[in-house]
Amino acid sequence: MNKLLLEVNDLGVVYRGRGRRKDKVALDGVSVAIGAGETLGLVGESGSGKSTLGGCVLGLVRPEHGSITFDGRDITRLAARDRRTLSTQIQAVFQDPYSSFNPHRTIEQTVSETLTNLPRMSRQDRRTRVVAMLERVGLDGSALERFPAQFSGGQRQRIAIARALLPEPRLVVCDESVSALDLSVQAQVLNLLLELQADSGVTYLFITHDLSVVRHMSTRVAVLEHGHLVEEGGAREVTDHPTHPYTRKLIAASPGSDAEVQEARRETRRAMARLEAGGTDADVHALHALEIQAVIEALAEPLSGATGGFARVLNEFTHEPVALDKLVRLRAAILDLAPRTSAAMTSEVVNRRVADARERLCRSLAENDRALHFAAQCREILVAIDSRQRERAVSVVASFDDTRVAEHRATTGRP
Amino acid sequence: MLGVIVRRLLLAAPLMVIISLIVFVLGSLAPGSVAESMLGSSATPEAVRELNRQLGADQPVLVQYWSWLQRAVAGDLSSSIVSGRPVTELLAARLPVTLSLAVGALLLVIVIGVCSGMVAAVRGGFAGRVVEVLAVLVRGLPTFWLAMIAGVIFGVNLMWVPVSGYVPFGDSPSDWALSLALPVGVLAFGEAALVAIVTRAEMLAAMRSDYVRSLRANGYPWKRIVFKHIAKNAAGPVLTMISLVFVGLLGGTILMEQIFAMPGLGSQMVTSTANHDLPVIQGLAVFYTAMVVVVFLLTDVAHGLLNPKVMAR
């Protein structure tokens, strides 16, 4: 990490309830840090406290306890005057491009608002600076005299960015800055933010509920759930190899654009639902759904190191006799091909039942002398994944328990 | 529900105290004293001082107020300095007139205002424009002037109703109704416009809401949407408007009683004002406020029944 710019330590916020409404803990002991020039992505669902954290940094929300240090200086409870001076260093881009502008004020008035606390400059200088900034975000001087209503959502968000970056701040809090934008406009704005960061070395605190956006934008990611920090780390690390179940759940639930992945995840969810409802054979189906899903995910979005783990287990698998536990370990390793998603979809209880099914199926494989055949199948999958042959990999994983009928007989003891 | 009523009642009591205190303190600021008024300008200063002492008017204002309040709670609002009759007696004699006027007008306001507001919202076009224009017109016209014009038309020219006077209900219910027709009609006409505007605006706002769109898209008949779903949501603000209108109506009754020569609280109020009859004015002011408080209480209860969010608070 670069030199620390912002350090949030043990931050707690309580919204005091009025009347009969209860107090609500919005943040509880959250600590995060951002290095200069980096981007910290703050992810969570509604009520996770992510915007509250942004509000604290901006001085809009008063923390109950904890501290916020900006560039080595404690800014947790600044006097109003000091806070205003700090506004040249910490700025924000908010979510709604429609309500974040006063409809009665021109773009020039709105944008130059952020220059209020800089040393006084002439009207001409001020205007030159605003125009230069507007041009930087892809608009031009003709915008100055116009009103927000005359711009589209994407253009307004560009103006909001121009306004935030005008005083050359060191930190910009982006609170759901692209959430209300359409896909194509969102991409334009994300690019703009990245370019500006590359140019000026500004630091972003990027708050969003969208995992793919946060993964795309951040150097580090912090995941919040109900006001608690559940996971923090490098962006890739957290999004590709999440350790906390909540992060995994978020990833598994966020729709990608790959229809097959979607279908695989859906199949898993439904198999889990059946398993919880206690259908016969449901545990075997659930295991199959998980295995197929893992392979499809691994093919759709290959994660560094995910196949490596599987290959390592497979490499130990060379000579007979095969110990049952080894076989079980190999089979379990299939799920690690997509650790962040398949694991997220199984609860503790379900996990145990799936593990039971796995052991049962492995025992049957061993008893039927199919252990080596299974290993060969696994190798084929590995090859298929490496060579991006989706259909081949899926068909192999789907044929794992061709002997399902025999298997069924074996477990139930019927001929 | 009971909680809301109790809480409102607890708020109403201090309200009454504050209003009466304001009236009382204002009264104490008046130049001259009660005794001067009672004894006339020819009285000697000694006599005035003596009477003031007897009346307790030489005491500090708050002490006077306290003793007045104690008596008021016990039902004694002291006596008129002009006629010497107890204020409560005056109230009781004149209340039916004012109450008939105010309640009659309020009912008419609700019927006319809510109905025309709904018609304007549902049918739009011409009906909507009529309500809008009438609402502006009515707010700009002096009621007392309207009342006289109505008197000339309906009383003098057409002779449908008596031009003035009040017939007690006990004497003849039909004559009672006829004697009320003009003043009640004029009063209601003016204030109904306000209710109509609010009704219409609230219903139009509800029509644009997401839930109405969902109901329409799911095939609910328009009558059910308008009279059940929209009506219940629009009722809250309309109720608030009605309670405010009642305050205006009470002021209006004073004018109507004066114009149509009706022996109500209002004409008493005007007479007493001209005569500087402070005890009567104080008693009446407190009583008027009490009527408002009762109506506010009723609307609050209705609000609670209609709006689940109010109950939750």
Added chain:
Amino acid sequence: MSAVIEGASADAELRAAAERDAGFLRRLARQPLTVGSAAVLFLVVLAVVFAPLLSPSGPMEQDLLNIYALPSADHLLGTDQLGRDILSRMLHGGRVTLLGVVQATTVCTLIGMTLGLLAGTLQGGVEVLVMRVCDVLLAVPGLVLLLVVLAIFGQNETAAMITLGIIMSPTLIRVVYSATVAVREEPYVAGARVAGLNSRQIIMRHILPAVAGPALTQISLVAALACLVEAAIGFLGLGVVPPNPSWGNMVTDAQQAIVLAPWMLVPSGGIIAVVALSLTLIGNGIRDAYAGRASGSVSAYSWRALTPVVEREDRRPAPAEVKGVELETDRPAPVLSVKRLSLDLPRGRSHVRIVDGVSFDVGPGEALGIVGESGCGKSMTISGVLRVVPMGARVVAESIGFRGVELTTLGESEMNAVRGTGIAFISQEPISSLNPAFTVGHQLQEAVRLHRGTGRAESKAVAHDLMSRVRLPEAEVVGRKYPHELSGGMAQRIAIARALAGEPDLLVADEPTTALDVSVQAEILDLLRDLREQSGMALILVTHDWGVVAEACDRAMVMYAGEVVETAPVRDLVSNPHHPYTQALLRSSSVGAEPRQLLPVISGSVPAPGSWPTGCRFAARCGLVQDRCLTAPVPLVPTTGGVSARCVLVPSTLEAVR
């Protein structure tokens, strides 16, 4: 306000807002009624101020030989019971009245603005205290308190008018306060604080301008009321002492002569009415100008006006489209078959096309996704099918067939019968799509009773069954709750259950998960899929989210600038898009993109309705644009495997164009 604002409504709002910014004064000046009222008021004030110069005779000058005279050249407004010139008395009498109006209005404005702004900006104890005082003052019958003051201060006009100002202030306080609070909550005020503005600057730049409109409106109304009350006091004989004239006691004079000289009523009351009316009209004008609309334009809105004009367009379909229909004969008869549906919304005096000739089929049990960016007309398309459209909309279609019934020829009540039982609808904001005033259980049972005609007990049982179908546990407990007590996910389940009450063949869902968290979104989409499999119900899902389409739909229809640019099975669409727009859009997604690298973007933005080009509507943003894209409209042409695309680069289109 929803996060993604769809189509024309957004456009209309933008336009309204743009007008709002064209200048408040200029808009005010464009209202003839307001300008006229202001002119009248100005003349009256001038005449009253210069009364001694203008009046033909003294206000007290009697002419007992010429009493109760009608208007004549000598006495323009006639004479009264003492033969005094009414015009002269009116001009002189107005001085008291207008002075009173100024006094009362000034007092009211000072108190109202100060306390309203204080309460609105300071919050906390001040806020509570001011609003409590307002409550108390509102409960005071104004005229009664005025009489008290008049009694005490010996019929002193000034005291009375100051009191009147105080009595009228709570309404103004409330107006200013609520306007302030509304602004205080606006994100742009938070933005101003972040930008480093101090409280004074925020009040001057952001709060006062927003409060000014409502406050000015209220102040004009206060002035009108003050005029009426002052006259009323005079009328009661408690203000100016006769024989000095005042507008009020001139009415009293007229009252006494009501039988002998009814004419006297006209000028005496008339002048009061003229002043009060002018003030009211000015207030209304300010309100309208501030809200950015032409005077009185809201009056066009009504329930009746919500029913759209539906036209059936008899038109020989273009050859390309005929081919399209023929090619899809292998599919079972569709539940819904829309042919060349267009929708126009009113803009000013004309209409602007929002949806342009959209055709699509939905098979039994099929899930069709309608995808596109804001302003592409996807929501309006389904609004047009359901005929639940913004006011003044016009729906034109060659045919909308539903289960073999032609919907375009149905009357409004027949169409209403189809909605709910044939086609059901769920909307974007789950909580606000339920009526806040009824419990959700009640609303669900109502839907069951309505659509199935069942009795009370049976409806309740069915409602419970529906709740369990949408996987809401504890039907009893949930049913007793009001919408605002539910989470978004639960509310959407209730909305779905309500939509299922009529056992529809087609469910239309407009961005059903946009307002929900991702984990809840997955649950709702799973639920929709399961329900579809259980009941064989078809689904149309409108969304801007490609992930949702991939998750929930079999087939997708991509819309751009009011028309369909591509239709394909979801898997093909995502893996092998045909239209350059679809291709570019999918590439610009951050899903699976290389982190912190620039995304390939589509430049520019979607053309607004009303400014669509003649040729391909995507041409201006397309990287593959050719000359022939610009000249003529490109037809939507089917290729293989149920894919249709509207692009000259798609081979089969090439043939069709030739």
